[in-house]
Amino acid sequence: MKSDELINDNALRTLKARYLRRDSSGKIIETPREMFARVALHIASAHRAYEDESSVARYADEFEHVMSAGILLPNSPTLMNAGLPNGMLSACFVLPVGDSIDEIFESVKDAAMIQKAGGGTGFSFDRLRPTGDYISSSGGKTSGPISFWRVFSEATRAIQQGANRRGANMGMMSVEHPDILKFITSKARAGEFENFNISIKIPRRFMESLRSNPDGPHVVINPRTGAGFHLPRSLDVPSYELADLAPAGNAPKSPVLTVQDVWRMIVNDAWATGEPGLCFIDRVNEDNPTPHLGAIEATNPCGEQPLLDWEACNLASIDVAKFVQGGGLDEQALARTIRLGVVMLDDVIDVNNYVVAEIDRVCRGNRKIGLGYMGVADAMMELGVKYDSDEGLAFADRLGALLKENALAAGEELAKVRGSFPNWSGSTWDTHHGRAMRNAALTTIAPTGTLSILAGCSGGIEPPFALAFYRHILGGQEMLEVNAPFAKYARANGIWNDELIDKLSAGRSLREIPGISDDAKRLFVTAFDVSFEWHVRMQAAFQKHVDGAISKTINLPQWASPADVESAFNLAYDLGCKGVTVYRDQCRMGQPMALEQARALCPQCRRPVAAPAGCARCPYCGCPLCG
CATH class of the missing domain: 3.20.70.20 (Anaerobic Ribonucleotide-triphosphate Reductase Large Chain)
Incomplete structure (x- = not known):
C-alpha cells in the first residue's frame, strides 16, 4: 500500500498545514509519501558510518513504512526538517x-x-x-x-x-x-x-x-x-x-x-x-544517568524530558493500538518496533544539526533519546481493558516493561557496533550497571498532540477527551469524528444511532446516557470520567519503567476542590512520579478569546482555540498546546 493511501483526512489536513514542504510562494511541493521518504532516507544515511551502503536503503525502507503507516513517528521537527539544509531535528x-x-x-x-x-x-x-x-x-x-x-x-x-x-x-x-x-x-x-x-x-x-x-x-x-x-x-x-x-x-x-x-x-x-x-x-x-556531569535542573516544555544544561533530546512514539491483533497484543511485533525506534533515534543524533555548538557537544556526548507510546487508551478499549482499573494498571505495567526491556536491549546491541555514548565512563551505566549502552537515556512518554492525529490514535497515555466531537474545519464547516474503538463497538453491538452521537458530541459522558450497558460505560471512558486517583496511578505505572518522565494531565471536574488538587499532588509524590500537572475542567474559561482568534485546534478535544503563542493550555481540556 502506498503511503498516501494510509493517511486519513484529518492526518492529511494536518500534514498540509504544518509538515509538507512549500516553495517560496507558500505552495505545497511534496506529497505525504514524498515527505516520509525524505525523512526516512535522511535518517537512514547515518548507517553509512557503521555499515555498508545497502544498509541505508534497507533502513530507509523500514523507517518509511513505520512512519507512513502511523506505527512509529518521530517528533515534529524531524518530520519538518529532515533532509533540508541545516535541518534541526530535536524537539x-x-x-x-x-x-x-x-x-x-x-x-x-x-x-x-x-x-x-x-x-x-x-x-x-x-x-x-x-x-x-x-x-x-x-x-x-x-x-x-x-x-x-x-x-x-x-x-x-x-x-x-x-x-x-x-x-x-x-x-x-x-x-x-x-x-x-x-x-x-x-x-x-x-x-x-x-x-x-x-x-x-x-x-x-x-x-x-x-x-x-x-x-x-x-x-x-x-x-x-x-x-x-x-x-x-x-x-x-x-x-x-x-x-x-x-x-x-x-x-x-x-x-x-x-x-x-x-x-x-x-x-x-x-x-x-x-x-x-x-x-x-x-x-x-x-534517574540522572550522568551525575558526574552535573545535576538536572529543568525539563523540556511539556515536562516529560529532564535534561542537563545544553542538552537536547530526540523523541518518537509508537502507536500501541496498531499492535492489537486477534483480541490480544502482539508483543513480538511491538518489541521489534521498539528496537527499530531506538535505532531510528540514535541515527537522528548523527544527522542532526543542533544549531548551537555547546548543545552539539553535550548531545553527542550523552546521546539521549526518548522513545515512548501513544494510542494506549485506544489499545485498552480494543482489548476490553478498563483504563481506571487494576487491570488497566497491569496492562500499563506490562507495556512499560516491554518498552524498557527492548529499548535497553537495542541500546546495548548498538553499543557493541557503534560504541557506548562518549560520556559513559563515570555514568551510572558504568558505576551502577556495568553495562555497555549507546544512549545515556532511552525512554520517555510525550503528549504526542499532532503525532496522534497523524497516527489516528489517542494521545500518549491519556484517555480520549471525548468519544465523539465535531472538528471545525476551513470555511466554517464541521466534520464528525468518533473514537475508532468506540465506533467499532457501537456498530457491532447495535447501539450506533444519531441520537447517541449527538449526545456524545454535545459533551455528555457515556455514563450519563441510558440504555448503554454497564460494561460499555466502564470501558469507554474519557478524561473527565476518570478520577484523579486513577490518572495519577496510571502515570506512576509507566514512570517506574521510563528513563525520562511522563507528560500527563491529571484532569479534575469543575466542581473539584483545592483539597482534591492537594491530594493529587501528594499521591503523585508518594507513588514516585517525577512531576504532576492538574487541570480542573473549565478553570480557564474566563480568559477572553475572540472567535476570530480561533485559528488552531486542540489536538486532544479538537475544539477551536487561539493559535498558541507557545506553551498555552487548551481552555477546555487542559491539553498542552506547545507549538
Whole structure:
C-alpha cells in the first residue's frame, strides 16, 4: 500500500498545514509519501558510518513504512526538517540561565536560534539573584528573575518558527528561591507568560517538612550568598524585595509564612488556573544517568524530558493500538518496533544539526533519546481493558516493561557496533550497571498532540477527551469524528444511532446516557470520567519503567476542590512520579478569546482555540498546546 493511501483526512489536513514542504510562494511541493521518504532516507544515511551502503536503503525502507503507516513517528521537527539544509531535528532543549547579563542574554540568543528552527526550550531561574539584591558592578539593585524571565517570553513571542510552530518554553524555579511567591502567582493574570508552562521544583526536604512540621517557617535561600530568609506574611507579592525578608537565623519579629502556607498557595493557584505544576526534583535526579556531569535542573516544555544544561533530546512514539491483533497484543511485533525506534533515534543524533555548538557537544556526548507510546487508551478499549482499573494498571505495567526491556536491549546491541555514548565512563551505566549502552537515556512518554492525529490514535497515555466531537474545519464547516474503538463497538453491538452521537458530541459522558450497558460505560471512558486517583496511578505505572518522565494531565471536574488538587499532588509524590500537572475542567474559561482568534485546534478535544503563542493550555481540556 502506498503511503498516501494510509493517511486519513484529518492526518492529511494536518500534514498540509504544518509538515509538507512549500516553495517560496507558500505552495505545497511534496506529497505525504514524498515527505516520509525524505525523512526516512535522511535518517537512514547515518548507517553509512557503521555499515555498508545497502544498509541505508534497507533502513530507509523500514523507517518509511513505520512512519507512513502511523506505527512509529518521530517528533515534529524531524518530520519538518529532515533532509533540508541545516535541518534541526530535536524537539526539546534545556538552556542554562546564569546570574550575569552576559549569561542571560547569551541564553536568550541561543533560545532564539532553537525556536527559530522549531525546538522548545526549558529554563531554570534558580541561579538568578533575588529582586533587590546587590549588583557589585554598578552598586545598584537587581530587578530580579521575573523581569529577566519576561525578556525570554518576549523574545519567544517575536520569533515565528517557520510557518508552522511558535516557541514553547518551560520555566522552573525552586520553592526555596526568595522570589518564589512572585513565580507561583506569575500566570494568575490572563495573558502573562502565555508561551511558558511553569513548574515549581519541590525537593524532598520540603515534602518531609510539610508532613513533619507543616507549621514551621518556610526558609528561602539567596543563590548568590547562600543566606537563608523567612517570608513575612505582610509581603506585597508583586513588589517585595530581598530587604523585606527576615533573616532565617533570627527569631522573626512578625508572622512569617509556614511551609504549609507556601504549599497551599501553590495548590490554590493550580486549582484556579492549572498552573503551576510540580517537579519533584530529587526524584528526577535519582534517574540522572550522568551525575558526574552535573545535576538536572529543568525539563523540556511539556515536562516529560529532564535534561542537563545544553542538552537536547530526540523523541518518537509508537502507536500501541496498531499492535492489537486477534483480541490480544502482539508483543513480538511491538518489541521489534521498539528496537527499530531506538535505532531510528540514535541515527537522528548523527544527522542532526543542533544549531548551537555547546548543545552539539553535550548531545553527542550523552546521546539521549526518548522513545515512548501513544494510542494506549485506544489499545485498552480494543482489548476490553478498563483504563481506571487494576487491570488497566497491569496492562500499563506490562507495556512499560516491554518498552524498557527492548529499548535497553537495542541500546546495548548498538553499543557493541557503534560504541557506548562518549560520556559513559563515570555514568551510572558504568558505576551502577556495568553495562555497555549507546544512549545515556532511552525512554520517555510525550503528549504526542499532532503525532496522534497523524497516527489516528489517542494521545500518549491519556484517555480520549471525548468519544465523539465535531472538528471545525476551513470555511466554517464541521466534520464528525468518533473514537475508532468506540465506533467499532457501537456498530457491532447495535447501539450506533444519531441520537447517541449527538449526545456524545454535545459533551455528555457515556455514563450519563441510558440504555448503554454497564460494561460499555466502564470501558469507554474519557478524561473527565476518570478520577484523579486513577490518572495519577496510571502515570506512576509507566514512570517506574521510563528513563525520562511522563507528560500527563491529571484532569479534575469543575466542581473539584483545592483539597482534591492537594491530594493529587501528594499521591503523585508518594507513588514516585517525577512531576504532576492538574487541570480542573473549565478553570480557564474566563480568559477572553475572540472567535476570530480561533485559528488552531486542540489536538486532544479538537475544539477551536487561539493559535498558541507557545506553551498555552487548551481552555477546555487542559491539553498542552506547545507549538
